[in-house]
Amino acid sequence: MIEITLVLVIILAILAIQTNTLRRAIVYLCVFSLLCSFCYLLYQAPDVAIAEAVIGCTLATIIYLVALNKYKVFRVYYLTHEKTAESKQMRTTLNKTLSSFSIEKELELDMVLSDKTIEDITADYPYDVIIQYDKGQVTIYGDQSNYHFDDLVAYMHDKSAVIIQHAYLYEDEGDTLL
Amino acid sequence: MQNRSSLLAKSLGVLYPIIFLFGLYITINGHNTPGGGFQGGAIISSTFIIQYIISPHEKISLYTFQRIEKLLFTCILLIPTLYVIHMYGSNNLLINQVYLIIMNVLIAIKVYCGLSIIFFRFVLFESR
Numbered sequence: 001m002i003e004i005t006l007v008l009v010i011i012l013a014i015l016a017i018q019t020n021t022l023r024r025a026i027v028y029l030c031v032f033s034l035l036c037s038f039c040y041l042l043y044q045a046p047d048v049a050i051a052e053a054v055i056g057c058t059l060a061t062i063i064y065l066v067a068l069n070k071y072k073v074f075r076v077y078y079l080t081h082e083k084t085a086e087s088k089q090m091r092t093t094l095n096k097t098l099s100s101f102s103i104e105k106e107l108e109l110d111m112v113l114s115d116k117t118i119e120d121i122t123a124d125y126p127y128d129v130i131i132q133y134d135k136g137q138v139t140i141y142g143d144q145s146n147y148h149f150d151d152l153v154a155y156m157h158d159k160s161a162v163i164i165q166h167a168y169l170y171e172d173e174g175d176t177l178l
Numbered sequence: 179m180q181n182r183s184s185l186l187a188k189s190l191g192v193l194y195p196i197i198f199l200f201g202l203y204i205t206i207n208g209h210n211t212p213g214g215g216f217q218g219g220a221i222i223s224s225t226f227i228i229q230y231i232i233s234p235h236e237k238i239s240l241y242t243f244q245r246i247e248k249l250l251f252t253c254i255l256l257i258p259t260l261y262v263i264h265m266y267g268s269n270n271l272l273i274n275q276v277y278l279i280i281m282n283v284l285i286a287i288k289v290y291c292g293l294s295i296i297f298f299r300f301v302l303f304e305s306r
Contacts, residue, residue: 046212050204054220059293062227066301 002042009035021108022068030061073128074098074107074148077121079114080133090133097160101152140166187232194232198225205286206279215282219289226294230301240298247291254284 009032016028033056040049076098080087095111102109114121118141121127129149130141140156142149153166204211205218261277268274 047214047217050213050217051220054217054224058224059220059227059297063297063300 002039005035005039005042009039023065023108026061026064026068029064030057033057033060073110074102074105075110075112075126075128077112077114077125077127077130078133079116079118079121079130081115082133082135086136087133090138093160094131094138097156098152100159101155104155105148105151107148138164140164142166142168190228190232194225194228197228198222201225201286205282208282209275209278215285216289218282219286220293222286223290223293223297226290227297230297238298240295243291243295243298247288247295250284250288250291254281254288257281257284 012028012032012035016025016032019025019028033052036056037049037052040046040052078091078094080091091113098111099109101107118130118132121130128142129152132139132141140149140153142152153164156164201218201221201224203218204213204221205215208214208218257277257280265273265277
């Protein structure tokens with residue numbers, strides 16, 4: 001039993017290092033510390049096992065996830081009502097630019113397509129940047145507290161061929177968790 | 179800002195007292211079953227996180243937590259000193275047990291306050 005658990009611990013440690021997405025690495029680390037806690041139990045140390053399970057598996061994972069949510073996920077909402085070929089082409093171009101931007105800044109791009117209005121998105125959804133495509137016109141909306149927004153606007157003016165307008169949204173900053 | 183899942187809130191609301199009782203059990207029985215002050219305090223502090231997920235807009239006084247933690251720190255320093263001066267060498271089992279339980283409970287509350295402060299500062303103040 002102990003041999004199987006130790007082999008699994010090594011496999012999960014390698015997976016946590018080798019995986020591409022940070023969120024997955026955090027989940028692997030959580031399972032890793034759960035297995036470590038099981039190992040302690042098999043070595044007749046139940047009190048250490050309890051401490052490892054509570055701190056390594058619960059508190060550390062939650063704090064890592066909050067940190068990732070605050071700094072690393074770059075959530076872009078793409079709003080459009082049109083379904084023409086031109087709109088699709090524009091979407092692919094913007095997607096490419098955003099991907100290269102997020103790779104340069106070491107962010108994790110999360111692009112959401114939606115047909116809601118800007119008011120709905122700002123009221124109910126966690127967003128970093130909102131892009132609206134309307135009648136051939138592309139506009140980027142962002143928060144002033146978001147320190148990636150100015151970089152993104154400058155990057156798009158430099159690297160992208162599309163003509164883009166930008167505007168700031170004013171809103172008090174909410175706290176998001178999970 | 180974000181709408182929360184009512185399923186999550188209700189199931190965590192049911193689990194909340196159970197986790198709290200489990201932490202209390204581990205703390206109080208620390209002298210004869212596995213566990214103790216630190217582990218019990220850490221489990222109790224996970225109920226703080228649950229409370230935050232259920233009702234995030236509730237006001238939490240960071241200042242009170244810090245005062246309680248400082249007070250308990252002086253208690254944790256004072257009680258063993260007094261114990262060593264007055265009771266050292268006594269074989270009275272009851273007094274020893276009471277001493278261990280008191281120390282475990284004090285350490286549990288201190289760990290609860292400390293981890294809650296860490297979580298609170300991290301989630302609410304360290305914004306992007």
